[in-house]
Amino acid sequence: MRRKILSGILAVLWLSQLSCIISRKANLSPEGQRIRIDLKSGHKVDGELLSFQDGVLYVVDKGEGHPRIIEIASADLVSANIRGLANTKWIGFVLGLEVAPAAIFVAELAAHTDMAGKGALLLTLPVILTTVLFATNPARSLSFRTEDMETVTASSIRKYARFPQGLSPDLLDELLRHYGQKEPVILK
Numbered sequence: 001m002r003r004k005i006l007s008g009i010l011a012v013l014w015l016s017q018l019s020c021i022i023s024r025k026a027n028l029s030p031e032g033q034r035i036r037i038d039l040k041s042g043h044k045v046d047g048e049l050l051s052f053q054d055g056v057l058y059v060v061d062k063g064e065g066h067p068r069i070i071e072i073a074s075a076d077l078v079s080a081n082i083r084g085l086a087n088t089k090w091i092g093f094v095l096g097l098e099v100a101p102a103a104i105f106v107a108e109l110a111a112h113t114d115m116a117g118k119g120a121l122l123l124t125l126p127v128i129l130t131t132v133l134f135a136t137n138p139a140r141s142l143s144f145r146t147e148d149m150e151t152v153t154a155s156s157i158r159k160y161a162r163f164p165q166g167l168s169p170d171l172l173d174e175l176l177r178h179y180g181q182k183e184p185v186i187l188k
Helices: 002-019 090-112 116-135 154-158 169-178
Strands: 034-039 044-053 056-061 068-073 077-083 142-145 185-187
Touching: 002 090, 034 056, 044 068, 044 154, 090 116
Parallel strands: 068 185
Antiparallel strands: 034 044, 034 077, 044 056, 056 068, 077 142
């Protein structure tokens, strides 16, 4: 009876493992992603990407004390690097649904049989496979230079922005008020 219960639990864990998929979509947050920009003038900007529209990047510059909204024309860029997020949401799943049950089953095997070593190897195999699959899923980042602007599509940049649909004049005014500005600082 005990063996049937353990087999049932293992089957449920195995089926839940099969239902797990690796997403190929970028794992983005509601905030804009971090962006690092090098300008032709020598300025370097490190901040949050708000929007990209009509060839202009709107960024919250967080590099100099008080955050401010800046506007940068894509023609003034030397390079930009948008740092994506790595998918780390799988760690709790692996710990809770694989490592903990495997440890319980190995402890049970060790208490009642002399096959704890073989059981440990068999039960940790899914943990190893899942970790390899998910840990090799890279962070989605985007780097480009001025000469790449023809091949880098606006939609590939916009998906990293807080406002991918663009900033309406009213929304831009609201954001500027929030940061204590009357208009964006234009960097060249």
